[in-house]
Amino acid sequence: MHTENKDEMRDKILEAALKRFSQFGAGKTTMNEIADDIRCSKASLYYYFPDKNGLHAAVLDKVGELYFKGLEEAVANMTSASVALRDLIDIRQNFVKKFCRLELFKLLKNSPPAHFEQKMNEVKVKEAALIEKMLEKGVKDGEFEEMNTVQVAELYNQVMIGLRFSALQGIPHLGEPTQDEFEIIIEKQKQLAQIFIKGISKR
CATH class of the missing domain: 1.10.357.10 (Tetracycline Repressor, domain 2)
Incomplete structure (x- = not known):
C-alpha cells in the first residue's frame, strides 16, 4: 500500500471517528461502528490505530x-x-x-x-x-x-x-x-x- 493511500485511509478513519464522536460521544462509539461507516474491516482499523485510546x-x-x-x-x-x-x-x-x-x-x-x-x-x-x-x-x-x-x-x-x-x-x-x-x-x-x-x- 502506497504511503499516500495509507495517509488517505487514516484521514478517512479520523473523519468517520470525528463524525461519530460529535454525534454520539466518544464513550458510546465502538470501533466496529467506525469500521462499518467506512466499510472496512475491524482488522484494517486496528492496523492504523492499535486501540481506542490511540484513536482518541x-x-x-x-x-x-x-x-x-x-x-x-x-x-x-x-x-x-x-x-x-x-x-x-x-x-x-x-x-x-x-x-x-x-x-x-x-x-x-x-x-x-x-x-x-x-x-x-x-x-x-x-x-x-x-x-x-x-x-x-x-x-x-x-x-x-x-x-x-x-x-x-x-x-x-x-x-x-x-x-x-x-x-x-x-x-x-x-x-x-x-x-x-x-x-x-x-x-x-x-x-x-x-x-x-x-x-x-x-x-
Whole structure:
C-alpha cells in the first residue's frame, strides 16, 4: 500500500471517528461502528490505530488542528488587534459548541498523564504565540501602548485559562463543564478582555 493511500485511509478513519464522536460521544462509539461507516474491516482499523485510546489521541490532534486553523485565520485577517482579541473568545466558544459532544475533557483526562500534560502545554504555548501576534499588530498600528508583547501575551493567556476554572467555583458539576457552564466562562472572559483591552489601549 502506497504511503499516500495509507495517509488517505487514516484521514478517512479520523473523519468517520470525528463524525461519530460529535454525534454520539466518544464513550458510546465502538470501533466496529467506525469500521462499518467506512466499510472496512475491524482488522484494517486496528492496523492504523492499535486501540481506542490511540484513536482518541489522533482525533484530539485533528480537532486541535481545526481549532488553531481558525485562530490563525483570525490573526492573518485581522484589521484591528482589539477586535481580534475579542474574536479569539468567540472562536473558542463556537469551537466548544461544535465539538461539545466529543467529550474532549474526558478524553484528555483518560489519556496517559504525560500525554494530557503535553497537550495542555501545546495549547497554552500556541495560544500565547497567537495572542502575541495580535498585541504586536496593536502596538505597530498605534492601537496599543508600547509593551513587552511576549510577557503580556503570556499573562493574558494565563488569566484566561485561570477563568476557565475559577468562574465555576460554587457550581457543582462532574467531569466536563456543561454548555451553560461554558457560557458562564465565556461571559467572564469577554468582561476580562474588555478591561484588558482598555488598559493597554492608547488614550
